[in-house]
Amino acid sequence: MKRIRVAAGVITDNDKVLITRRAPKENFAGGWEFPGGKIEADETPEDCLTRELKEELNINVSIDKFCTEVTHDYGNINIYLIAYYCTITDGTIQISVHDKFKWVKINDLLKFELLPADILIAKKVMEDYHEKFLQI
Numbered sequence: 834m835k836r837i838r839v840a841a842g843v844i845t846d847n848d849k850v851l852i853t854r855r856a857p858k859e860n861f862a863g864g865w866e867f868p869g870g871k872i873e874a875d876e877t878p879e880d881c882l883t884r885e886l887k888e889e890l891n892i893n894v895s896i897d898k899f900c901t902e903v904t905h906d907y908g909n910i911n912i913y914l915i916a917y918y919c920t921i922t923d924g925t926i927q928i929s930v931h932d933k934f935k936w937v938k939i940n941d942l943l944k945f946e947l948l949p950a951d952i953l954i955a956k957k958v959m960e961d962y963h964e965k966f967l968q969i
C-alpha cells in the first residue's frame with residue numbers, strides 16, 4: 834500500500850480556526866481539511882508546512898506548537914498526518930488549489946465534512962481549546 838506523510842496547519846484566531854475545501858477533480862473533492870501537503874523526502878514537516886501554506890494560500894506563518902499526529906488508512910493509501918498550530922505573520926489568504934476557505938468556530942468543527950483523517954485532529958483542537966478556556 835502507498836504511504837505518504839503530510840503536514841497540516843491549524844491556524845486559529847481566538848475562537849475560530851481556518852479550514853479549506855478540496856476543489857473538484859482533487860482527491861477527496863469537497864472535503865474540508867487543514868491546509869498543508871505532502872512532505873518531500875528532504876524536508877522537515879515544519880519546512881513542508883511553511884512551503885505549502887505559501888504555495889496554497891500565499892501566507893507566511895510561524896509554526897508555534899505541535900498539535901497532534903495521526904495515521905489513517907484510506908484503503909488504497911495510508912497517511913501519516915502531523916499537525917501544528919500556526920499563526921499568520923504576513924499576507925492575506927488567497928486560495929489557489931482549494932475552492933473555498935472558511936474561518937469556523939472551533940466548537941463547530943465537527944459540523945463540517947472533514948476528511949476522515951482530520952476528525953481526530955479536530956477533536957484534539959477542540960480539547961486544547963476547552964482546556965485553555967478552563968484555565969482563564
Ligand SMILES: Nc1nc2c([nH]c(=O)n2[C@H]2C[C@H](O)[C@@H](COP(=O)(O)OP(=O)(O)OP(=O)(O)O)O2)c(=O)[nH]1
Pocket residue numbers: 839840841860861866867868869870871872912914948949950951
Ligand atoms: N493537506 C491535507 N491533506 C490531507 C489532510 N487530511 C488528509 O487525509 N489529507 C490527505 C489528502 C491527500 O491525499 C493527502 C495530501 O495531499 P495534497 O494533495 O494535499 O498534497 P500536495 O499539495 O503535496 O499534493 P500534490 O498535488 O503536490 O501531489 O493527504 C489535511 O488535513 N490536509
